[in-house]
Amino acid sequence: MRTRDMVLVIPCSGVGKVHGLISRESAYLVTDELAPEDTDVVCLALLVREDEETLAKVRACPCITIDGCAKACAQRNVEIAGGQVAKAFQVAKALGSHRGIQPGTGSDLTEEGWAVSREIAEAVAEDAVRLCQGEEVA
Amino acid sequence: MNYAILACTGLDKPEGSVAREVAIRLAETTGAKIICPVALNRTPARYKRALAENRLIVVDGCATKCASKLAAATGTKVAQKVLVSDVVKAAGSALDPGLRLGPGALELARKMADGISENEAFTPKKTRRAGEAPAEMEFEAASDHVVVVHDKYEFRIPATGYYFNANDVWAQVAGTRARVGISDYLQQRLTDITYVDPPEIGATVAQFDELGAIESTKAAFDVISPVSGVVVRVNEAVADAPESINEDPYGSWIAELDLTAWDEDRALLVDGPAYAADVERKAAEE
Numbered sequence: 001m002r003t004r005d006m007v008l009v010i011p012c013s014g015v016g017k018v019h020g021l022i023s024r025e026s027a028y029l030v031t032d033e034l035a036p037e038d039t040d041v042v043c044l045a046l047l048v049r050e051d052e053e054t055l056a057k058v059r060a061c062p063c064i065t066i067d068g069c070a071k072a073c074a075q076r077n078v079e080i081a082g083g084q085v086a087k088a089f090q091v092a093k094a095l096g097s098h099r100g101i102q103p104g105t106g107s108d109l110t111e112e113g114w115a116v117s118r119e120i121a122e123a124v125a126e127d128a129v130r131l132c133q134g135e136e137v138a
Numbered sequence: 139m140n141y142a143i144l145a146c147t148g149l150d151k152p153e154g155s156v157a158r159e160v161a162i163r164l165a166e167t168t169g170a171k172i173i174c175p176v177a178l179n180r181t182p183a184r185y186k187r188a189l190a191e192n193r194l195i196v197v198d199g200c201a202t203k204c205a206s207k208l209a210a211a212t213g214t215k216v217a218q219k220v221l222v223s224d225v226v227k228a229a230g231s232a233l234d235p236g237l238r239l240g241p242g243a244l245e246l247a248r249k250m251a252d253g254i255s256e257n258e259a260f261t262p263k264k265t266r267r268a269g270e271a272p273a274e275m276e277f278e279a280a281s282d283h284v285v286v287v288h289d290k291y292e293f294r295i296p297a298t299g300y301y302f303n304a305n306d307v308w309a310q311v312a313g314t315r316a317r318v319g320i321s322d323y324l325q326q327r328l329t330d331i332t333y334v335d336p337p338e339i340g341a342t343v344a345q346f347d348e349l350g351a352i353e354s355t356k357a358a359f360d361v362i363s364p365v366s367g368v369v370v371r372v373n374e375a376v377a378d379a380p381e382s383i384n385e386d387p388y389g390s391w392i393a394e395l396d397l398t399a400w401d402e403d404r405a406l407l408v409d410g411p412a413y414a415a416d417v418e419r420k421a422a423e424e
Contacts, residue, residue, distance in 0.1 A: 013147040013176040016162050017379070024149065028237055041237075043154065045147035045204040048179040069332035069380075070355050073176045092330045092355050107162045 007035075007086070007128040008058060010042045011066040012074040016106040019068030019091045022117045025109065026066050026091075029121035030128065038132045039125070048077050058083035062131050064124050068092065087127050087137050094120050141170040141217070142185075142192040144178065146205040152233040152243065153222040154199035159239060159247035160220070160254070161197055168255055170195070171374070175208050182212050187339075193217035195254060218257060225250060276312040280388045284414040286323075288421035293323040295414045296388055301407040303346070304416070305362040308388070309407065311400065316365045317391035318349060323417045325387045328354035331380045336372035337393050343367065345403045349393055352380070365403045367395030 011027040014020010031041045042063075046054040059082050065074035066089045075088040094116055095103060103113030127137040145161035148154015165172050171188050178185055189212060196219045198205045209216050225246070226233055234240050239247070280296030287293075300308045306324035309316040325331065333353040343349055349363035350372075371394035376382055383390040397403070408416065 011149060013149075013174050015145060015147070015158050015174055016165055016172040019381075027149070032237075041150050043147055043149040043151070043204075045175045045179075045208075046150075046202065048176055049202070049204045049207055051202065051204075070353055071177070071333060073174075073180060077176065077180065090355070092332050096330050096355055107159075107166070 005132075006061050007039050007131045008042045008061045008063045008083075009039050009066065009124060009128065010044060010047070010058075010063055010074045010078055012068045012072075013044050014068040014106075017068060018103050018106055018109070018113065019095070021106055021109060022091045022095075022103060022113060022120070023066045023068045023074075025114070025117045026089075026120040026124060029118060030125045034121055034125035035128045039128045044074055044077060047081055050081075055081055062086040064127060064131075065089065066091065066120060066124065086131055087124075089120055089124060091116070091120065140192045141168065141195055142173050142188050143170045143195050143197065144173040144175060144205045144209055145197040146199045146203075147175055148199040150237070151200055152235060152237060152239070153226065155237050155239050156222045156226075156233065156243055156247050156250070157197045157199040157205070159244065160222070160250045163247060163251035164195070164254060167251065171378070175205055178208055178212065185212075189214045196220070197250075197254075198222065218254060220250060220254060222250070276315075277310055277317055277391075284410055286414050286417045286421065288418070291326060291421065293321075293326065293414075293417050293421070294388075295322065295410045295417065297410045300388065300410055301364060301404065302410075302413040302416075303362060303364040303407055305346075305364075307349075307362055307364050309364040309403075310388075310391070311365075311397070314397050314400075315370070315394060316367065316397055316400070317394050318361070318363060318365065319391045320352065320359075320361065320383060320387060321413070321417075322387045323420070324359070325384050328352065328357055328359060329384075330355045331383045334377045334380045334383070334392060336377050337369050339369050339372060341369045342398075343369065343395070345399070345406065352383070352392075361392060363395075364407055365395060365397055366399040367397045369393050370396050 009027045011023040031039045064087045067074045069092045101112040104110040143161045145157040148157045198221045282297040283294045306321045331354045335351045337350040343363045345366045349361045352359045376390045
């Protein structure tokens with residue numbers, strides 16, 4: 001049974017770095033393709049600038065963050081804004097389980113980079129659907 | 139004059155995607171440094187030097203102007219501002235609603251990047267002419283390695299030219315200068331390196347003082363200097379792409395120092411073959 005209208009997916013900014021690009025593309029895969037009815041993307045710059053509409057959305061909906069690295073800018077800024085991070089993903093950790101692959105650059109992903117992006121997106125989408133159905137995600 | 143680019147994150151509007159693409163193109167074609175708006179908001183000290191030493195170009199996606207507001211919050215003088223939505227409007231066209239850029243939007247980003255660089259008369263990335271001596275010539279890349287094999291791991295150690303302390307930090311010496319970085323053994327133990335905090339240029343350090351720090355997905359590590367000296371350069375490329383240490387630990391130096399006590403420092407360091415024996419022992423004890 002659906003108990004939530006929407007889960008927010010928030011990737012890190014990560015401009016010009018491959019970890020950031022994977023994070024962003026994972027988010028778009030979720031919101032465009034895998035779970036478009038259940039998810040929406042939020043711009044992190046708007047959140048850190050304390051845009052009122054963005055703050056209200058983040059405080060009202062469960063959030064799944066996708067960070068590029070251990071600095072965890074997306075996760076930390078959602079928490080600072082008073083939002084609830086239901087699940088936090090990290091591209092660096094995902095890449096850690098695929099040691100040796102060449103994911104691409106800050107502007108282009110290789111096939112291997114796209115595969116990691118999709119792997120993260122599928123996990124995010126699965127959690128988003130479960131959250132919308134009122135389930136907990138670990 | 140060098141440049142820094144601050145573009146909006148632009149994650150939820152096509153104008154933002156164009157702003158981000160403009161920043162990446164400018165960085166690729168001119169060598170300008172990209173400033174991450176979110177990191178700037180959270181840890182402005184990280185960009186203090188870049189903003190002080192470079193002229194700042196700000197690229198906003200929409201009228202919310204997050205990037206401009208962040209620049210204002212840091213008190214940084216802006217050399218040039220561009221608003222993507224104004225450019226689109228002036229062109230009498232509209233962007234496709236999707237967040238992934240199509241050919242038209244990519245062409246717009248290319249034109250905008252070219253226009254900005256023409257207005258600012260960027261100095262293109264320096265390319266070396268045939269026969270011209272490379273700037274890094276005095277620090278030669280390691281060509282011959284000792285390899286320590288332990289279980290499924292292989293640890294590479296340059297056979298010559300590098301000196302190591304017990305903290306797995308190396309120094310490569312050329313004349314009166316040394317570059318400092320971490321060993322292959324240490325980078326494999328740390329796993330994916332995600333952040334490098336280089337020392338301040340001008341800092342004076344003694345042997346075994348801290349010389350910046352590194353964070354990975356697994357641990358944080360203080361870089362313990364193998365040499366005494368004054369920091370004259372830090373490797374911005376490594377700070378921008380910390381993962382390069384995982385990929386090339388002996389080419390990815392962190393800081394360069396003017397040496398002040400090399401003869402004394404050398405006595406407390408080991409060369410490559412001796413360090414290989416240390417690594418073999420450390421790996422066996424793990």
